[in-house]
Amino acid sequence: MDLKKHIKIIILCLILPVIFSCVKEFKDIPDAQLNISPEFGLPIAKGNLTLSEVFKPDEDSSMFLYPGEDGILHLIFKQNIDTLEIDELMSDLMGDQLLLNDSITLPRVSNGVSISSPETYFNLHLDSILQEQQVDSLLLNSGIIEFDFKTWENYDSKFSITLPNLCDSEGENIRILDFVPTAENHKITFNLENGKLKINSSENSKGIFTVQLGYNIMGKSTDNNIHDPTISFKMFNFDINSAYGKLGGFSIDLDPIYIDLFSENPLGEQVIELDLGEPQINLLFLNQFGFPFSFEFTQIGFIKDGAFEEITGVPKSILVEAPPLGSENEFTTTVFEIDPNSNLDQLASKFPQQMVIDGQFEINPNDPNAYNFIREQDIMISRVEADIPLSFRLTQIGLDDTTSLNLSSLENLEDNLELIKLQTKIKNDFPFELDMQAYFADENYIILDSLFNEPIHILGSEFTEIPAESNIWVDKTNAQIRTLKGCKHLISNAYFYTRDSNSGEIVDFYSGQGLEIEITGFAKINF
Template structure:
């Protein structure tokens, strides 16, 4: 929070009571009035009060994606992103099936349809294979519970037939009964909805995922003569809209590669130089898997990327790699419809995460390669229509460690002309008085720059950064107690006064160094939300103004 009190023409306003106090009372004689008399009063005024709480600095300057505060006020920066996911529809889909066939006169002689006394029965059996438009190249499916499946049968014949065609399959079952349907031979097109059926497929490698369909023609007396071996009737079978509720069996090996995803880390964005050395950073990978099959994960393109674009690989035995792949937990065959959860925690003990964060990265890059059933056909698999697999990353940066970095804390509007509207040469002496109270466990080397409307630096308050000493733990409770630094007065010479006369802004910079940073090893400190820094800024000076105001 920044509180600045606007003091328009404060020097002149404060001059008025001083004039009354210094006037010598005598009889007024206009002829004796000297309009060129020079008056040199002394003036003093507050310029502003600045109060920064650590929580506000982090929110306003660093723009974190998330900040978690413990019950005691300890701060953790948290960045979370989904880096990979896929659905069942991306894993396995089935192609529509088209099959043409006929039921022939298998007699060695022509069949006179008008002479049929008893029903003439002829059959034809086909086996069609379920193949996928998306998914593994090879599967051995035991069974499918359909969410939708439509069978369309189109009949045609060169003869005027009387009878029925029964279509059935002993492997398409619902409520314990095999599916069958009857079509009059006089029909052209019939369709059947097989939603909610269980299809039991046959597998005899290399012939796999087969479904038998039996066509049984029962022919009554009709018209025409069918030559031996010729079709009595022809049919067109279409199997469409194939989707599943559940699939059981061996679902094959499938490789899925996800291009690198960028994971932004905004904590370092406002750091101009240096870095924060995190003592206990963690990068957690969370896996959610409702596919009932083993999935192997390998991390690729796993880098910390600096704001300059330089890459530092994140490595370690705990990072899934071709040498150390990770099999993610998955639901067993008795857990159909459930989700299995798994996680991987990367920290400085099992990776080079500490060194990676030393580069003050602006982002972290993730790539993921997955492989299903990496050990082959040794497990019974399942998937449901709602199965999904996802990987989320969470970077946790507890504000516990040591630091040495420069930070631009804030920008304050400061229009010099609002404070003094007369020519700046009337100011003969100008000094800024500053009082700092530091409630942070950091030495702050503070600097304030005056800039013009284009943020070009005109001058600074300090010739070199001013040390604001760090707070210290006085009572042993683990938290630092605020310390009031000695007041400091900065005298502005003529040149500096002229330099800032066109100022429009004050830029606040600080080089922050944690307590005992120079120790070996450096001392680690913790940061809490109630830590703060205060600054009271005042100004004193002398002006020289002739009594005519000129």
Template sequence: MKNIRLKNITGFILILLIIMLGYNACVKDNFKYDKLTTNNVEWRPNIAVPVAFATLNLRDLLQDYDSTELLVEDGTGFLYVMYESKVASITAENLINISNQSYSENIPVPDLSIVGNQLYAKKEMVKTFDVIGDERIDSIILKTCSLAVTISSTYKHTGTIKFTFPTIKLNGQIFTVNVPISSASGNFNSIKDYDLSSYHIDLTSGPSNYNQLSYTVELWLDDSSSPVQASDNLSINFDFSSIKFSSAYGYFGQKNINIPLDSIVLEVYANAFQGNASVEDPKMNIYINNSYGMEIKANITNLSGYSNIYQPTPLILPSFYNPITIQGPSFNQIGQSLLTEMFLNKSNCNIKSVMSNLPHYILYSVDAQTNPNATPSLQTNFVLDSSKLDVDIEVELPLYGSAKYFVLQDTTEFDVSKFFKDLNPIDWVMFRTNITNGFPTDIGVQAYFTDSLYNVVDSLFERDTQFISSGVINSEGKVIQSTLQTTDVLFPKNRIKKLENVKYALFRGYASTTNNAQEAVRIYSNYGVEVQLAIQAQFTINQAQSDTIF
């Protein structure tokens, strides 16, 4: 398929209106002035000027405008409006946290023994690695970790203290440090920081085989003439902080994941003002990519269409999609992501009726939970620092359907004083339009001219709306012949006078598919309109005024 960016479906109608107003500078290079001559129209003897000839189709408009929605053209030229939005990305850093760890040891006098000409003590410890709830961590490869070691000694001896963490390793080498006790004053203090980034921690060395950290502390005190006092002591504190993982293994409990209420904007209905429109086969596809090594259960708590015209309409999901179990990769798939897909269409939910209400927004919210079965002894999880849960929604609106009195509205600046300094010499102006409609819709157009406070001063057409009949369609809803309509719009002096205070033009485009919207039609990229515009005007002007009009 061919992908083309589209600014706004209303752009076509707005450009059509602008052309009818003669405001042709906004239509880029589509006008071909050499295609229209005064032979195309018949005027009373007066000043008549051919203004422009334009052939505009959807393919032209798509090439000129750009925005967030994607228009997809298949091999036949049939068009789809596509919206793609990443609605959530739950990263490992936001889901799994490892707490700071602190451990303390003391070596008092009773722990000392004489070995040769030294005093010696050794402590082998297994400590609990603090986790949240019922988490069970077997091992961690550290991305970052800082270990602060604080030592205080009141022994009036020099010596050495050695601490070893046999299950903390880097490239197979055990983390062990010797710290010299360099002062025999009885007031020795040492604070040192160690970077444990990239180290591997095995927490299975204790009796429970998880959440257990072992270490050994050894003390040698040199022979000294100072006696050992009963109150003497050496204390050592280990403080692990800034713990971030590259990967972690174990069981990480039931984490609640909340995707709060948010929305996808459907710009195609942004300017919908009133009326009805129906898309024959709308679709919504939800793609969930999970690279956590654990199962996740998700419940979509809100999925609905919010319209500028109608009440919000809930999209009722089939029971097999809500809740939905999201599988995670196995240990043989570490680093990969598993895709869970949800395909919503008119056969399994009420998406057609939701889209018939012209929703400007699709509202959604989700509650999810990791490890929904909650069996720590039977489940083994893993998580990488790159693990995440991505949720993407794709809305597909094939331009195949019907519309009845569907109204689009927009506003633009339209200051007549920028074109004419003085309107008094103009007696009247007549616009003649020859419009050939190649769309399968009756197109109604109107422009209201307002002052700076948006009070309506006049309109382009004196009647409510000027309708242009649709092209002729076949049994498949495809246009096989265009229709031609000629329209004259007269602005006499009293109407021209009203335009002096005009600052804005409020455009409304009306659309109804053929046969009073009883038949579904298809929109193809080669559909378009041909517009011929000529202007006839009469001036009462003298030489003194000639330089003051324009």
């Protein structure tokens, strides 16, 4: 509750309406006789304040209130902590390594001798993730495959190549027919945009990439030390859209997540104690990745003035399941409860500057041979959801506020006002108590007068449905009114706390509770 705002409203209602309505109405009565001092009483203000009015989140707010079955109000809080995109994992899996860097070597032939084959199959070996993870297919956004025919210098040759494991964007196998290498033209490059790569792999070998080769080679050199006819293959610059296969088991360290909270303590140097009743606080993982993982917390807590304090009651390891194959667009939801007896409320009451979460993923922690999928559009959302009954204990909080209040217009009224009396009746259903005082100050912030003769005390309700009632009178004489015309600022102080907070009592806030304020003004006027 923002008590500072309500203090301003109450004080302005106490002073200004009396001056500008009561006096203006009666100072010019034509039949009034000298030295007659009538007293006038007028209702000034009446209003109700409820928790639903005080707590009005924006439409897109992550917080809202609702009454439970027992009538106790609950504060609901839902907030995403972080969103992990699969691109971050793909870059860890692929890095900048070549996917394929292998070659085919054919028999050397001397001058005038030829060899040929209409169709021979060769198995090349893929590098990078495909060795350890046994991925069997990739859908590509982009990529390059390059053939370099190192035969043109010592051989006359012609080649036809078909790649049965690699398709273009139309689903056709990559192929070349009757290619004749020359000094100027011995390399061929294919753009693999929107292509698909199938991979033959096993537990005992790297991924196998098959090349179907037809060739006709004739030697043209008399040198006996020439190189064998060779074709080199390279695949690189891959941008993967999705991958299917056995990713295996491995760990990925995450960068720490820092969530900014309080840049400063809104209560200054005050130290408060907040003791929540039975809060339900859950960590949620909404997972679209096609593999299960465990998340190991290395840090979860708050940072205050450079010092880290850990949140207790959080499991050290969390297992997050994956959506099944064929349900690629779905999310699995994994929920873990923070122990209600954790120190979260005590840490939060210190107004920490940041929350930090750090840890690492363990992919396929229970079965490294599980079949998985990953897609570039997949995400994993970490989220916190809290259901906090408004049953708590709060030690005293002081709120100080200074606002502009110009009462120079009293100079035209001071001769007519003999006395202002204001009666404030307060009915308080809330189980908190309030001590309040306000001061009138000049332009140099020198105190001219106080609003109340002494700080007022607003009682807190001790029983459900039975409000505590307070009746407060304020008198301002003509001499005090003359002093107040120099007022430029209003300085207010308020201290509030839950009932019997020092004894450790937990109090409840109900949906029907409210604060009713009725103000009546009396003016004694000289005509």
